[in-house]
Amino acid sequence: MPKNRWIAVMTAVVLSGAVATLTVVSPFADEDTLVMVSRSEGRQSGEVHFELRGKPVRNLYPGSTRHMKITVENPLDQRLRLEQVTAEVSSSSRHDCPTMPANLQVGAYSGGLPVTVHPAGRTELPGAIPITMPMGASINCAGTDFTVTIYGVGLRTNR
């Protein structure tokens, strides 16, 4: 077989593979849904913004746990299905009270998921994110303000 013909055949195979991949793997193919990420880091293409809000927790002290409630705001004109919520301690207001598990711990979201949010709607999640100050936390942490960053992953869906 001539060389050019081999090239043509291989190109056709590659294009077919690309089409098949788009059909099977693409989030668009899965019930008209998209993967949406609220996190601002990364700025990858395909990110969609939706708001995660919550009430700040106060008066933590060694051995105490506070539950952070989260509200999801869906700015889209389609329903949003929130699949995952995670959180982490991202900063501390005091250098001598670093963000480490010995000083503050953020647990896993406790409520049931997924949760559907109506178009342009707002929903308070049924669960909460536990924020715990362990026993033995540094006394330097007294009066400190920690920042907790919340991440959510959801799908835009017609159902």
Place this chain on the structure above:
Amino acid sequence: MRRSAKFLLMVAVVIAMGTGGTVLAYAGGWILPDNKATLAAGVAAMPRGVKPSVAKQSGQAVVVWPAQEIAPGSLMDRYVVTAHHTGASTKPDIARTVVASGNATESVTFTGAELAGGTWNWTIRPKFQEWIGAASGKSHNLAFPVAPVARSATPGDSATASPTSGSSRSPATVVSSSRPAAMKSPASDGTKAPEKQPETTTPEPVKSDGPPPQPFESSSGEAPEPPAEK
């Protein structure tokens, strides 16, 4: 052959445009996020201690202060109560760690024996586990003359001589006394043999006994009561 290559190239372009168009169609409402979903988690600060009230009671110093919270509904678990000596001579501070009772007020008693011969005031530092707050302001002063030697001068009086025995530690019975009365008369709140007390270290009873030095040591000086912690 060139025709095939051109054809495939066109197909590739069409597929790419189709894919891109689809993406753009779905991306009609997309907004790249420009803010973080961040929330604050505030830690309680350790409060400063509250200035205590002190009063003499049966020759002891009873220190009383209101319970404190580290957060609404969560009381401190301990307090460090420190007696500070004032005056010309220097005596070391006397510090007590008091386990909280859970009541609205806390109290601790310092025996007359450990305070004898000095004027003292007190401060409070709240504790929660290993966290400790700043010291309160100082209470008013209480004076404790040198040990009540007059009592121990009389033989056979040892059972009732100790001014530290049998005192009440109930906070309800503690009342902040006015300083002059408390400082000037150790017998002002006592009921035992007041007639023996006014002249402080009067040598008269000592002289009447055989061995003079012993009465000055007194039973209360030799064997102070155990710490009256709560």
